[in-house]
Amino acid sequence: MKLRKIKVKTLSLIILFTTISVPIAFHVHADNQTIPASTDNRSIKAPDWLKVEDTVYYDGESDDLVTAGLGFTILSSSIFKPNFSDPSKPTSQELRQAKLNRFIDIKTGEGVLFGFNRQELSPLFDGKIPGFEVLATLQLKEEKVGMLLQIPLDFDKNNPCIIAIPSVDSDGLYNSKDLQIRGLWGLKHNCAVVYNDKGLGNGIYDIENNRGYAINGQTQSTDLLFEPKFHNRDKFIEKYPNRFAIKQLHSRLNSEERWGEFVLKSIDFAFYALNTQFPSNSDFTFNKDNTLVLVYGASDGAGAALKAGELDKEHIIKGIVAVNPQIQPNAESNSISIQFNKNKPQKIAFKSIAEYSTFASLYIPCALPAIVTNNAKSYIPLADKYLFSQNRCDELKKANYLTEGTPQEALNKLREWGWTADMDIQLPYFYYKETIGLPYQYISAYGHYELTERMCGYSVASTQQAPIFYQGKVAPLTEVTFEQMWSFANGHLPLWIGDDSTIIALVNNEDVHSPRRDFFSSSDNDKAINYNAKGAICLYQKLTDPRVKFGMSQVTATGNLNGIKTIIVHGRNNVKQLPNYTSRAYVALNSLVEGQSSQLRYIEVENTSYLDGGYPFDNVMIPIDYYGEDAMQMLWNHLTKDTKLPDSQLVRAKSRGGKIGFAPALNKNTIVPISPSPANQDKITVLNGKINLPQ
Secondary structure (H helix, E strand, C coil): CCCCCCCEHHHCCCECCCCCCHHHHHCCCCCCCEEECCCCCCCCCCCCEEEEEEEEEEEECCCCCCCCCCCHHHHHHHHCCCCCCCCCCCCCHHHHHHHHHCCCCCHHHCCEEEECCCCCCCCCCCCCCEEEEEEEEECCCCEEEEEEEEEEEECCCCCEEEEECCCCCCCCCCHHHHHHHHHHHHCCCCCEEEEEECCCCEEECCCCEEEEEECCCCCEECCCCCCCCCCHHHHHHHHEEEEEEEEEHHHCCCHHHHHHHHHHHHHHHHHHHHHHHHCCCCCCCCCCCCEEEEEEEHHHHHHHHHHHHHHHHCCCCCCCECCCCCCCCCCCCCCCEECHHHEEEECCCCCCCCHHHHHHHHHHHHHHHHHHHCCCCCCCCCCCHCCHHHHHHHHHHHHHCCCCCCHHHHHHHHHHHCCHHHHHHHHHHHHHHCHHHHHHHHHHHHHCCHHHHHCCCCCEEEECCCCCCCEEEEECCCCCCCHHHHHHHHCCCCCCCCCCCCCEEEEECCCCCCCCCCCCCCCCCCCCCCCCHHHHHHHHCCCHEEEEEEHHHHHCCCCCCCCCCEEEEEEEECCCCCHHHHHHHHHHHHHCCCHCCCCCCEEECCCCCCCCCCCCCCCCCHHHHHHHHHHHHHHHHHHHHCCCCCEEEEEECCCCCCCCCCCCCCCCCCCCCCCCCCCCHHEEEECCCCECCCC
C-alpha cells in the first residue's frame, strides 16, 4: 500500500503501512511498522507557553520534510519556477514548496561533499524524507516565536537525539538552507529536528491593507506572528503609501536579548512532542538524561546557539556547532587580545554588528575606486555599478568623516576596523546586495524605535519589481503579490527578485526626487546621487544614542558555555560577521571565563566567507557550510563513539580557481577538510584571553 499524505490535528495518531522501499542511506526500517496511538493514561503536560498550531505527515513521495516534494534532482538541475494555481490565494503547500525551492549548485560541493548525498540517491529515491512536521508557537507576553519540529519516519526511539536549529538571519522557519543542510544532517542521523525563528520570522506586515502572515505563510488579518502597534495609521498611509512593517525593525521587542531562551524553549517543545508522539506503557520518557541534544546554527542562528549554551545550567545541550556566529562578546577592551604568529598582540575592542556594519555602509561607496585600483588584476563583482563614489567621498569630507575626501582614505578607515585586503573584492557586492538594511535592522531593534518615527528618514516600501529602468523607486506590488511574498522572504532587506530588482527595500523618504533605495538616492538638496550620504551619517550618529547603546548592552554574550562541547567555525574572509569582533573575540573571552574547563574548539577557514561559494565568487570562495557539517560530524562521532575532538586550527582551504562562472567543481580531492590533528604551524592557541592565529 502506497504511503499517502495525512493531515492531522493531534500529536498522537495511527499510521498503518506495509513494506516501505527506501534506500538504507537514511536508515528507514524496511519491515512492516505501526506507529501506535496512546494506550496508557499518563498525562504529559504541555508547557504553559506552547500552542500547537498544526501537525502534518509527509509520505516522502508527493511531499516530504526537506524538499516539499521537489526532490534533489529538480533542485540541482535547474532553477525551478514556483507554481501558484491562484497567485492571490496560494495554498500552504504551494508556499512551502516555493520557500524550499532553491538552486543547488553541485559544483560548490553541496550534494557531493555535504548536504544531500547524490551518490546514494536514485530515481526511486531522490532525497525526499518522510515524517511528521509539527508547527507551534511560543507565546510570552508580547513575544511570539514560531517553532517547527520535524520527526523522520525512522526516528531512533532507542537512541533518541534532537538537533535544535535557530533560523538563519531574520528568516522564518522554512529557510531552505536550514532545512536542506543543517536539518537534513539531523534527519539523516535519525534525529528529530526542531527549528525556531528567534522571534523574527514571518515578520512582514502590509500597513495599507492591514494584513500579515500566519505561521504557515497564509495571509490574514488576525492570529499573526507579528502585527505592529502605532498611532495615526491613516495619516501615515496617506503620506507614505506602499509601506510595510518588519518584525525585527518595528516590534520594539529587541528579541535578540532572548535568543538563547528561545532555543531552550524549542528543545522543551521537542521533548513534549516526542513524548506525546511516542507514548509508553512504562514510566519511560524522553529527557535530557537519555536523549542527545545538539544545537547547530549559522550566522545569527549560530549566535543564538552560543547564547543557549550560556543559559543551559541544567546541561540539556551536549554539543554546539556555530558557523560564522553573529555574536557580541561582553569584554572590556583591555581584557582580550589577538596575535598573529609572533607579531605584537593587539587588543580587541568591543564592536557590535550595529557598529561595524554601519561603519561599512558609511565608507564602502567612497572606497570603491581604491578597491578597484588595488585589485587591478581581479574581477570585482558589481563594481561597475558604482558611478558616483566621489560624491559620497565629498559628503563625508564635508561632514568631517574624512580629511582628504579620497577613496584610499575611506579604504584605510575600513582597514582600521578589520576589513583586510583579501576581503576587498567582496565589499562592492556586499554593499549593493544589503546596503543600509543590515545595520538599520539592528539599530532599529536595539533602539526600540517605533514604525512612525521613520528613523533617519527611512521606511520599508515595495519597490520596482521589473529590472528595466530600475532605480529602486517606491511602487505598488505588481510582479509578486503580498500573498506570494512570504515564499520569497529570506530575512534580508532588500528582498530581491532576480539579480537586478527588488520586491521590498529600505527607502530614503527624503530623496530629492522621490522615495527610493539608497543606492540610487540623493540627499539634502543635492540632486547628484551620493548613495544617501545623509542617511548613512545619521545612522552612524545613532550609535551614540542612549537607546541604542542600552539595546546593544542587552544582547552581549558572557562567553561562559558551561563546559558544553562546542565547535565554532568561521570564514577568515567573512566581511559580514567580522572575525575580530565575533568568533575570535568570543573564543578569547571564553578562555578567560572558563579557563582550563573550556570545551570550545575554534576552526577558522581560509578562502571562505558568509557566501555559499557560488557565482560570482565561485573561483575565489568555497562554501563554509561544508566545514559546518564536517564539524558537526566530528562532534557527533566524539559524543557517540568517543573519538577525539579536533584541535583549534586554521584550515588552509584552497579556492577553486579558474574563471568566474566556470570554476572547477569541488570534490574530495580538492577540498581541504578539518584535520583531527593539525600541524603545529596551523594550530590556533588560546590562553588567558589571548588568541594566537597562524598567518
